[in-house]
Amino acid sequence: MDLSYILNEFAEERENYFNAVSPPIMQTSNFVFNTVADMRNAFSDEYAAWLYSRGNNPTVDILRKKLAALDGAEDCLVFNSGAAAIFVVVLANVKAGDHIVSVDKPYTWAQKMFDVILPKFGVTTTYIDGRKIENFERAILPNTTVIYLESPNSWDYALQDLKAVAELAKAEHITTIIDNSYCTPLYQKPIEMGIDISMQTATKYISGHSDTLGGVLSGSKAMMEKIFNSEYLTVGSGIQPFNAWLLIRGLRTLPARLDRITATTRKVVDHLKNHPRVETVLFPLDEHFPQYELAKAQMQGACGLLTFIIKAETITQIEQFCENLQHIFMAVSWGGHESLIIPKCSAIQPADFNPANKEHRMLRLYAGLEDPEYIIKDLDQAFEKLV
Numbered sequence: 467m468d469l470s471y472i473l474n475e476f477a478e479e480r481e482n483y484f485n486a487v488s489p490p491i492m493q494t495s496n497f498v499f500n501t502v503a504d505m506r507n508a509f510s511d512e513y514a515a516w517l518y519s520r521g522n523n524p525t526v527d528i529l530r531k532k533l534a535a536l537d538g539a540e541d542c543l544v545f546n547s548g549a550a551a552i553f554v555v556v557l558a559n560v561k562a563g564d565h566i567v568s569v570d571k572p573y574t575w576a577q578k579m580f581d582v583i584l585p586k587f588g589v590t591t592t593y594i595d596g597r598k599i600e601n602f603e604r605a606i607l608p609n610t611t612v613i614y615l616e617s618p619n620s621w622d623y624a625l626q627d628l629k630a631v632a633e634l635a636k637a638e639h640i641t642t643i644i645d646n647s648y649c650t651p652l653y654q655k656p657i658e659m660g661i662d663i664s665m666q667t668a669t670k671y672i673s674g675h676s677d678t679l680g681g682v683l684s685g686s687k688a689m690m691e692k693i694f695n696s697e698y699l700t701v702g703s704g705i706q707p708f709n710a711w712l713l714i715r716g717l718r719t720l721p722a723r724l725d726r727i728t729a730t731t732r733k734v735v736d737h738l739k740n741h742p743r744v745e746t747v748l749f750p751l752d753e754h755f756p757q758y759e760l761a762k763a764q765m766q767g768a769c770g771l772l773t774f775i776i777k778a779e780t781i782t783q784i785e786q787f788c789e790n791l792q793h794i795f796m797a798v799s800w801g802g803h804e805s806l807i808i809p810k811c812s813a814i815q816p817a818d819f820n821p822a823n824k825e826h827r828m829l830r831l832y833a834g835l836e837d838p839e840y841i842i843k844d845l846d847q848a849f850e851k852l853v
Contacts, residue, residue, distance in 0.1 A: 467535055469536075469652075469721065472532055472535045472536060473532070473717050473718055473720065473721070474718065476531060476532055476535055477527070477528045477531035477532055477535075478528060488714075488715075489525060489528055489711070489714065490524075490525065491525055491707050491708050491711045492519075492523055492524040492525045492707050493707050493708060494519060494523070494707075495518065495519050496517070496518050496519065497516040497517060497518070512694075512695070512699070513691050513694050513695060519704075519706075519707065520699065520702050520704060521694070521698075521699055521704070523707050523710070525707040525710045525711050525714075526544060526704070526705060526707060526710040528710075528714060529544055529705075529710045529713055529714050529717075530542050530543065530544055532714070532717060533651075533668075533672075533682050533684060534684055536651040536652070537651045537655065537656075537657055537664050537682075537684035538651075538655055538657050538658050539657050539664065539684035539685055539686070540685070540686050540687040540690070541684070541685070541686070541687045541690040541691075542682055542683055542684040542685070542690060543682070543683045543690055543693060543694060543698055543704070544668070544680060544681070544682055544704065544705045544710060544713075545680065545681035545682070545683070545703050545704060545705055546679055546680065546681070546703050546704065546705050546706065546709065547667070547669065547679045547680065547681050547703075548573075548645075548647065548665070548666070548667025548668070548669060548679075548680070548681035549573075549575040549576075549681065550681050550701070550703035551665050551667075551681030551682060551683050552573070552575065552576050552579065552645070552665060552681070553575075553579055553701070553703075554683070554693060554697045554698060554701055554703065555643055555663055555665060555683050555693065556576075556579060556580075556584075556612060556614070556643065557697050557701075558692065558693045558696060558697045559611060559612050559641045559643070560584065560589050560611055560612055561589075561611075562587050562588045562589065563588045563589070563609060564588075564589050564590075564609055564610070564611045564612070565589070565590050565591070565592065565607045565609045565610045565611065566580060566584070566589065566590070566591040566592070566610070566611070566612045566613075566614060567591075567592050567594060567602060567605045567606060567610055567612070567613045567614070567640075568580060568591050568592070568593050568594070568613075568614040569593070569594065569595075569596035569614065569615055569616050569617075569619065569624070569626060570593040570594060570595060570596070571593075571619060571621070572614065572616050572619070572645070573616065573620070573645060576614065576616075576645070580614075592605045592607075595624075596615065596616075596617070596624060596625075596626040596631075597624055597625065597626065597757065599627055599630045599631065599634065602631055602634055603634065606634075606638055606640070610638070610640055611640060611641060612640065612641050612642075612643060613631060613635050613640050613641070613642045613643070614643050614644075614645075615628070615631065615642065615643065615644040615645065615656075615661070616644065616645040617644060617645075617646075617648075617654075617656075617764075618648045618649070618750050618761070618765075618768075619648070620647070620648060620771060620800075620830070621773055621810070621828065621830060622748055622773065622828075623648070623748055623749065623750045623755070623757075623771075623773070624757070625750065625757045625760050625761060625764070627760060627764075628644070628656055628659040628660070628661055628764055629659045629660055629764070631661075632659055632660025632661050632662075633660065635662075636660065641662050641663070642660075642661045642662045642663070643661075643662065643663045643665060644656045644661050644663070644664055644665065645665050645666070645667075646664045646665065646666045647665075647666045647667045647670055648768070648771060649765055649766075649767070649768070650666060650670075650671045650672070650720070650724070651664070651666070651684075652720065652721065652724055652766070652767070653724070653765055653766045653767040653768060653769070654764060654765045654766065657684065657685065659764065662685055662686070662689065663683055663684065663685040663689060664682075664683075664684045664685065665681065665682065665683050665684075666681070666682045667679075667680070667681055667682075668680030668681060668682050668713050668716075669681075669799060669801070670799060670800055670801025670802070671716075671720065671723070671724065671770075671801040672713050672716050672717060672720065672801075673712060673713055673716045673801065673802070674716040674719065674720065674723050674801060674802060674803065675712070675715075675716060675802055675803060676799070676801075676802030676803065676804060677712060678709045678712040678713065679709065680705055680709060680710075680713050681705075723835065724767070724769055726835060727769040727770045727833060727834065727835065728767055728768070728769035728770075729838070730833045730834075730835075730836075730837075730838040730841065731749070731768075731769050731770055731772060731833045733838040733842070734772070734831070734833050734838060734841055734842060734845075735747055735749050735752055735772055737842050737845070738772075738774050738845070739752075741845075741846075741849065742777075743776060743777050743849045743852065744774050744775070744776060744777065745774075745775040745776065745777050745824075745827070746774065746775040746824075747772060747773070747774045747775075748772065748773040748774070748775075749768065749772040749773075750765065750768045751765070751767070751768040769833075770800055770801065770832050770833055770834070771800050771830065771831075771832050772830075772831055772833070773828050773829065773830050773831070774828075774829055774831065775824050775827050775828055775829075776827050776829055777827075778821060778827055778852075779821050780819070780821070781811050781816050781819035781826075783852055783853070784809050784811055784827065784829070785809070785811075786851065786852060786853075787829075787848050787849065787851075787852055788807060788809050788829070788848075790847070790848040790851045791807065791844055791845070791848045792844055792847070792848075793805070793836070793840065793841070793844045794806065794807050794831070794841065794844050794845070795807070796808065796809075799832075800832035801832070802834060803834050803835045804834045804835075804836075805831070805832060805833055805834040805836055805841050805844075806831070806832040806834070807829055807830065807831050807832070808829070808830050809828070809829050810825055810826060810827070810828035810829065810830070811826050811827070814826065
């Protein structure tokens with residue numbers, strides 16, 4: 467299916483809404499039935515019915531079909547945040563006494579689930595360096611039911627060999643879940659490589675405007691229906707129609723935005739690599755990145771997010787650099803129109819800062835839709851003010 471068709475036409479039955487180019491927002495909580503038999507059928511199979519917008523909604527349905535097609539999946543579910551999607555997909559695939567193998571340093575709220583919530587029910591997690599397949603092999607136990615991946619992750623961009631992990635997991639009857647937020651389905655297709663469930667936070671590139679949240683799960687119809695009929699409906703964390711409409715709007719320009727951000731990121735990476743105040747730049751498609759060959763093999767592109775390690779002796783210097791930026795905002799997330807930065811040291815107390823620890827000197831930069839020279843000029847003036 468052509469990308470342009472998916473983004474502009476697929477799942478949009480315009481003859482049903484006055485041939486409007488943009489689909490309507492079905493801002494309704496429930497749906498009317500003319501007969502008891504029709505209502506009975508909806509109760510018996512809510513996955514295939516319009517009953518209550520906590521479950522299915524026509525605007526959300528258009529988004530679901532488009533996102534599933536982008537992932538090359540049979541179906542998908544959309545949530546009100548990426549964290550909600552992670553919570554539900556993990557909860558749906560474990561039971562008391564099970565074991566999870568996760569890559570180390572996953573997304574904050576994934577780790578919170580693994581470390582705080584699931585242990586209450588006897589579910590344990592082993593964290594591993596996912597860059598080597600042998601680490602997965604050693605970590606798997608007889609009660610392992612889930613392997614949780616994040617490739618690349620969002621700080622040092624560690625990758626996992628997705629085909630190798632998928633083959634191992636299938637042989638052991640283990641469900642694989644990946645956070646694919648860094649790449650989006652345009653730059654990486656985990657399901658084609660054998661991963662069972664692909665998750666992404668639609669808050670970022672799918673939205674593209676920093677004005678809505680969203681989370682996506684894509685996979686087999688059987689898996690999505692299983693999740694829908696239990697955790698999805700029970701937790702009640704499905705996306706609302708207006709937010710779904712915003713994400714449909716974001717999809718229209720996704721390729722154009724990624725193309726521009728990709729070109730800008732390359733220029734910013736090259737500039738930072740040659741800057742005297744920068745020790746190292748981490749970016750998965752930079753030829754000096756440790757896993758560059760694997761990145762080229764399983765990713766069709768990379769854009770926006772990079773990390774650089776600043777040369778600094780004190781935490782004050784890092785704080786000064788960030789606070790002197792005039793146009794790059796200091797904030798979490800990425801994927802919107804605006805360039806962003808976050809210092810790793812913002813997660814520690816000043817007294818704990820250790821300049822010998824490279825992680826303490828990491829700054830994660832997102833290059834947005836501004837002109838690359840605009841971003842570079844802002845970085846340079848902040849560097850120049852360092853003492």
